[in-house]
Amino acid sequence: MALTLIGSYTSPYVRKIRLLLHGDPSVTFQAVNYFEEEGNKYLKSINPFNQIPMLLDGDQPIYDSRVIFNYIAKKKNLKPLTIDEENILSAMDTIIATGVNLFSLKKGGVDIDDSSNYFLVRQKERIPSLMKMITPWVAAQKPENNWNYLTMTMYSLLYWMNFREVYDYSHMPEMTAFVERFKNCPGVAETDIPKA
Numbered sequence: 001m002a003l004t005l006i007g008s009y010t011s012p013y014v015r016k017i018r019l020l021l022h023g024d025p026s027v028t029f030q031a032v033n034y035f036e037e038e039g040n041k042y043l044k045s046i047n048p049f050n051q052i053p054m055l056l057d058g059d060q061p062i063y064d065s066r067v068i069f070n071y072i073a074k075k076k077n078l079k080p081l082t083i084d085e086e087n088i089l090s091a092m093d094t095i096i097a098t099g100v101n102l103f104s105l106k107k108g109g110v111d112i113d114d115s116s117n118y119f120l121v122r123q124k125e126r127i128p129s130l131m132k133m134i135t136p137w138v139a140a141q142k143p144e145n146n147w148n149y150l151t152m153t154m155y156s157l158l159y160w161m162n163f164r165e166v167y168d169y170s171h172m173p174e175m176t177a178f179v180e181r182f183k184n185c186p187g188v189a190e191t192d193i194p195k196a
């Protein structure tokens, strides 16, 4: 299969798909920077969601990281996720979505620390609550047995939150230990956010 993955070097949603596809010679990565006018114009012209990642299998577009994962999982005969694993993935994807919202609002000039803003308060409460929910799972993951889409998502999430300073998890030893344990896994160095 000739696959083209379209995305940026910084997006955590893109990174987890890059990690999943790492080492597959049939995959080409096409980098798009939607923060720049040209990249934004191009992305809009090929993708009505105007979001990344997007996968092309020949002419067939596949939007949304979860749909992309399900598509690849089927093609590669990966073991289906259990309901508990689906819940963990939902929690991680929601943490990322919340972080992306907060980051975008801040970039757009909004004071995200405004405690009178109902939307912001709910967004900010969600991250610690979901981080707490997944902590026992995070602590139990081992790189030698569990380098899979879920841990790839967790690594991408933690790295990105630190990079964008969206949520400080340094008070959560299970999270910092996870990054240390998984940082040498296959594909991590190759998908690292390039230094400016």
Ligand SMILES: N[C@@H](CCC(=O)N[C@@H](CS)C(=O)NCC(=O)O)C(=O)O
Pocket (backbone or CB within 6 Å): 011, 012, 013, 014, 034, 050, 051, 052, 053, 063, 064, 065, 066, 100
């Ligand atoms: N549900 C989507 C979310 C993707 C998403 O939010 N991507 C961000 C980059 S991290 C994006 O494209 N943001 C641009 C925008 O929403 O304008 C997925 O899982 O792929």
